[in-house]
Amino acid sequence: RAYLDNNATTPTDPRVVNEMLPYFSEKFGNASSRNHAYGWEAKEAVDHAREQVAELIGANPSEIIFTSGATESNNLALKGLLNKGDHFITCATEHKAILDPAESLAAQGIDVKVLSVQPAGLLEINAFKNAISEHTRLVSIMMANNETGCIQPVKELSAIIHSNQGLFHSDATQAVGKTPVDVNELGIDLMSFSSHKMYGPKGIGALYIRKGTKVGSIIEGGGHERGIRSGTLNVPAIVGFGKACELCKQEMQEAEKIKSLRDKLEQSLLSIEGTQLNGVIENRLPNVTNIAFTGVDGERLLLSLNGLAVSQGSACTSAVVEPSHVLKAMGIPDQLANSSLRFSLGRFTTEDEIDFAIQKVTAAVNKLSA
Ligand code: PLP
Numbered sequence: 001r002a003y004l005d006n007n008a009t010t011p012t013d014p015r016v017v018n019e020m021l022p023y024f025s026e027k028f029g030n031a032s033s034r035n036h037a038y039g040w041e042a043k044e045a046v047d048h049a050r051e052q053v054a055e056l057i058g059a060n061p062s063e064i065i066f067t068s069g070a071t072e073s074n075n076l077a078l079k080g081l082l083n084k085g086d087h088f089i090t091c092a093t094e095h096k097a098i099l100d101p102a103e104s105l106a107a108q109g110i111d112v113k114v115l116s117v118q119p120a121g122l123l124e125i126n127a128f129k130n131a132i133s134e135h136t137r138l139v140s141i142m143m144a145n146n147e148t149g150c151i152q153p154v155k156e157l158s159a160i161i162h163s164n165q166g167l168f169h170s171d172a173t174q175a176v177g178k179t180p181v182d183v184n185e186l187g188i189d190l191m192s193f194s195s196h197k198m199y200g201p202k203g204i205g206a207l208y209i210r211k212g213t214k215v216g217s218i219i220e221g222g223g224h225e226r227g228i229r230s231g232t233l234n235v236p237a238i239v240g241f242g243k244a245c246e247l248c249k250q251e252m253q254e255a256e257k258i259k260s261l262r263d264k265l266e267q268s269l270l271s272i273e274g275t276q277l278n279g280v281i282e283n284r285l286p287n288v289t290n291i292a293f294t295g296v297d298g299e300r301l302l303l304s305l306n307g308l309a310v311s312q313g314s315a316c317t318s319a320v321v322e323p324s325h326v327l328k329a330m331g332i333p334d335q336l337a338n339s340s341l342r343f344s345l346g347r348f349t350t351e352d353e354i355d356f357a358i359q360k361v362t363a364a365v366n367k368l369s370a
Contacts, residue, residue: 154170297338
């Protein structure tokens with residue numbers, strides 16, 4: 001068996017699980033309980049995790065709001081900032097967790113512009129400049145694409161929007177933990193990221209909000225997280241997320257090993273006749289490759305890859321079987337998009353798994369295209 005679907009989710013690192021365990025049992029306190037030691041202990045753990053999370057992205061702990069994951073962080077950034085009459089710019093290759101809230105905001109009177117991308121998946125800077133107006137309040141452009149790994153020129157884009165008095169949000173779910181991300185260096189005002197993409201538990205994530213940026217709440221109640229996100233804090237998950245961030249910072253050099261395994265896989269698969277790479281070779285995440293197998297039905301291919309976990313398009317929306325909107329936006333014809341698979345590696349990927357994948361895919365493609 002081989003698990004090459006780390007962009008869908010990663011296994012929780014055993015060191016993270018260990019760190020979390022006491023917070024389910026003996027250290028079960030509510031971080032908001034102010035008048036006893038159970039509460040203080042939980043609050044201390046949350047404070048420490050907030051520091052670990054902030055440290056990974058070069059932020060101040062007070063700029064981190066814990067959420068249930070990147071979907072919620074994206075919703076919070078967009079809905080918490082935009083008001084009727086505001087202009088908002090995003091792009092066609094974003095995750096549905098940006099595109100869907102953008103669509104509902106458009107229905108509520110926000111002026112939404114969804115930019116197209118170049119065939120390599122990158123935004124065209126001039127088109128971006130031309131889209132900006134004096135009403136542009138927010139821009140949201142993802143740091144790295146979940147399907148192709150393509151990295152957008154975030155630093156350049158944020159500088160442009162800042163010179164026009166707008167704010168820059170980035171969905172950095174696939175970038176944080178895999179590649180160095182520093183919110184100050186990149187000029188980011190708001191950033192979404194998620195624990196389960198970086199060896200932490202599911203159901204926890206964060207929205208980075210630069211000091212001084214006013215964001216309204218979408219979940220109201222007890223006033224947790226500075227009133228921006230109410231609800232009792234999920235202490236074990238937060239502790240795990242913090243540990244996962246610490247480990248990613250310590251082990252950032254693991255990207256080299258992951259990249260060399262990815263390159264081995266990619267080169268072998270591209271040597272099969274009729275294959276091509278979707279997206280760019282340069283400027284992408286080290287752990288992912290997206291390959292089109294011309295003339296082979298992607299669904300049949302997936303079904304014949306017994307024991308190999310990979311995905312077709314985006315796993316997050318795979319309840320709906322239609323060509324990936326990301327590949328479509330890159331100008332890849334539907335048929336080729338449907339013949340494409342995403343392979344995403346991670347910290348625990350072994351060379352044996354890569355050899356298994358190469359052997360499985362080669363055999364299946366040969367059989368199906370015969
Ligand atoms: N944004 C991107 C780019 C993603 O890849 C994903 C998950 O696939 C999400 C957002 C959603 O993240 P979460 O599962 O934490 O809600």
